[in-house]
Amino acid sequence: MNPISQIVPVTDAEAAGLAQADAFAALADEITSTAPADARLQRTARPRQRHRVRRSVLVGVPVAACLAVAGLITTSLGTPGQRIGPVAVGPAKAQAAVLSVSRHGGYLDVIVRNPDADPKRYRAEFAKYHLNISLRLVPASPSIVGSVVYASYPARDASQIRPITALGKCFTGGGGNVCPVGVRVALRFRGAATLVFARAARPGERYESAGQATAPGEAMHGLRFVGKTVATVLAMLARRGVTVPQWRVQRTNGCLTVSRHTVPRSWYVYQAVPWAPGQVLLWASSTWPAGTCTPSAGQPVASPSPSPSGA
Amino acid sequence: MLSPPNVVTAERRRRFEELYAAHKVPLLGYTLRRTDNTDDAADALAETFLTAWRRLDQIPPGPQARLWLYGTARRVLANQRRGERRRLALADRLKAELAVSYRPQEQAGELADIAVALRKIPESDRELLALSAWEGLDAGQIATVLGCSRNAARIRLHRARRRFAAELSQCAAAPARYTNATNGVHP
Numbered sequence: 001m002n003p004i005s006q007i008v009p010v011t012d013a014e015a016a017g018l019a020q021a022d023a024f025a026a027l028a029d030e031i032t033s034t035a036p037a038d039a040r041l042q043r044t045a046r047p048r049q050r051h052r053v054r055r056s057v058l059v060g061v062p063v064a065a066c067l068a069v070a071g072l073i074t075t076s077l078g079t080p081g082q083r084i085g086p087v088a089v090g091p092a093k094a095q096a097a098v099l100s101v102s103r104h105g106g107y108l109d110v111i112v113r114n115p116d117a118d119p120k121r122y123r124a125e126f127a128k129y130h131l132n133i134s135l136r137l138v139p140a141s142p143s144i145v146g147s148v149v150y151a152s153y154p155a156r157d158a159s160q161i162r163p164i165t166a167l168g169k170c171f172t173g174g175g176g177n178v179c180p181v182g183v184r185v186a187l188r189f190r191g192a193a194t195l196v197f198a199r200a201a202r203p204g205e206r207y208e209s210a211g212q213a214t215a216p217g218e219a220m221h222g223l224r225f226v227g228k229t230v231a232t233v234l235a236m237l238a239r240r241g242v243t244v245p246q247w248r249v250q251r252t253n254g255c256l257t258v259s260r261h262t263v264p265r266s267w268y269v270y271q272a273v274p275w276a277p278g279q280v281l282l283w284a285s286s287t288w289p290a291g292t293c294t295p296s297a298g299q300p301v302a303s304p305s306p307s308p309s310g311a
Numbered sequence: 312m313l314s315p316p317n318v319v320t321a322e323r324r325r326r327f328e329e330l331y332a333a334h335k336v337p338l339l340g341y342t343l344r345r346t347d348n349t350d351d352a353a354d355a356l357a358e359t360f361l362t363a364w365r366r367l368d369q370i371p372p373g374p375q376a377r378l379w380l381y382g383t384a385r386r387v388l389a390n391q392r393r394g395e396r397r398r399l400a401l402a403d404r405l406k407a408e409l410a411v412s413y414r415p416q417e418q419a420g421e422l423a424d425i426a427v428a429l430r431k432i433p434e435s436d437r438e439l440l441a442l443s444a445w446e447g448l449d450a451g452q453i454a455t456v457l458g459c460s461r462n463a464a465r466i467r468l469h470r471a472r473r474r475f476a477a478e479l480s481q482c483a484a485a486p487a488r489y490t491n492a493t494n495g496v497h498p
Contacts, residue, residue, distance in 0.1 A: 003425045003479065004444035008344065009415040015340035019408040026404045027357055028331050031364045032324055 033209065100182075101125045110135075110195065111164060111182030131185060132192045140198030141274035143211035143218050148180040150196035150209075153189075160186035161193060206276045213272035219280050220272055230284055231265040237280070245275055248283040327364050334377050335360070337446070341384055344445055349409035351391055357401040359384040378455040381446065385438065385456065428479040436471035443468060 010018075100111045101122055108129055110122075126133045140149065153161050164182040183195060198209050213220040219242045225233045237244065247260045248271075263284045271283035338359060342352040362383050363370060370379050418426045429437055442448045442456060454464035 002444045004429060004440050004475075007418050007422050007426050007429070008445050010340060010343050010413070012337050012340040015343055016336045018339070018343075018412045019405050023405040023408045024331075024335050027360070027402045028328065028335075030401045031331075031357070031361050032327055 103129075103187075104184075106187050108185045108187060109164060109182060110185065129187055131187070131189060133185065134192070134194045136194070136196045137199040138196055138208035139201035139205045140209040141207045141211050141213075141218055142200070143215035144179075144198045144209060145200050146179075146181060147198050148183060148195060149198045151183060151194065153193035154191040157189055157191040157193075160189040160191075201277055203277055207274055210274040213274050213280050218274055219278060220274075225269050225272065227288055228269055229265065230263055230267045230269055230282075233269045233282065234265070241278060243279050244282050245279050246281055248281060249285070323367060326367055330363060330367075330370065330376060330380075331360060334380050337377060338380050338384055341381060341446065342388065343409075343413065343415075344441065345388055346391075349413050350406050351388075353402040353406040353409055355384055355387045355391060356405070358387045361401070362387070375455065378448075378452055381442070381448075382456045382458065425479060428475060428481075431478050432471065432474050435467075436474055439464070439468050439471045440475055 100109065102109050102111075108126075108131065110133075122135050126135070138149065148163065151161070151163075162184045163180045164184055166179055166181045185193070201207055211218060214223055214225075215221065219240065220237070223236055225236065228236075234244065247263045249260050249263060264286070267284040267286050268288040269282050269284050270288075273281045275281045335356070339352065339356050342355040342359070343349070346352040346355065359380055363380060370376050429440070432440075439453060439457075442453045448456065450465040450468055451461045453468065454461040457464060459467075
């Protein structure tokens, strides 16, 4: 027998039992709920740019995602032992009433004030300090509006970009309310960074980032729907004027989720994700409990032809 | 205002979920076997699949996908070892569970010698031998993970085995010398 085989620290079979399916699923949700902004680079890349593009993709690191069922601990961005709590922010400039960009010594604090900002004006602000920071605002469900949903920057510059968190500005997937509301960037930062903030969605606009469907401010705030039948949940939603454009159903062979426009009214609802103002996605199962796989919630997925209502 | 590529298509998510479901456990095994703590292993797993999510179009189909993921995880771990540790706010739940559930095998006696010998050979040799013994890959598959030719992988594997055997014979000849070296270090 190969002697090295005898000292395997952990086998795959053992690894499978080290974490619950939910923990694995939570990671998948966290990953797929990062805006694949870097995919844009891949898609538009010409072959001769391949090397540069690839590197761009590799350096991107999401540092905060306030999405879905992930239960992120956003304060993990801080150094061990560092206290990150409510922050006092300097007076916002008049022209920056929507997103505060203010200088504090050798740092620039970028904080969401009014998430309906036009990001163009901030590019000029960053350029003034020679900071190569790309900023985007994406439509998001109400409970996470105003928070940073995605940030990427070179790993070597991790010490130069820190999150600014505040209590109660959003509701994270894990039920917490310590939210990344901005970032503190060192003025000496010379890398390229991308920041994505969540803004309010316009009527009919689909969310790119979503919080928990039952969080305060969301369409299903306070509703106890898990394990109830499709008919019951649809009735609850109808009273609030909330519709279900699509359903998600897990295939029996594994954790694959497929889309459906309708499901039988006798099925059971076990998960919900905000989809657009007044609309939620629901996961349903023919049986209850609904198996071991946690559904992939995350941000809503595109669909070629969503239908306006559920079953 | 939003650029179309930022919309995550259902098809993209479905492909990722398939990939993740099929390979997450072997990849966790891979990262756990090569790190000294579970946080590093979970971070490496997260970053590997994050890369996969972004580069989904480049991942080969079928069993080759796992080799692609091993190769990616290997580069992620190499970056970790160089101190380029990413500050990932990912996998917190997985980290919490692994911290409680994972206790690596402790080696004693002859097995401790094997572990010591494995640690003493160069990292590139160690990875070749581990891919063969722990992931059960053949020379062709190792070549894919490492990005070299099958022939080169076969030759390097042969040399690595020779160096490991030489190291092991030294360890076995003088086990007492290595006692301290094994304290507190996972193989």
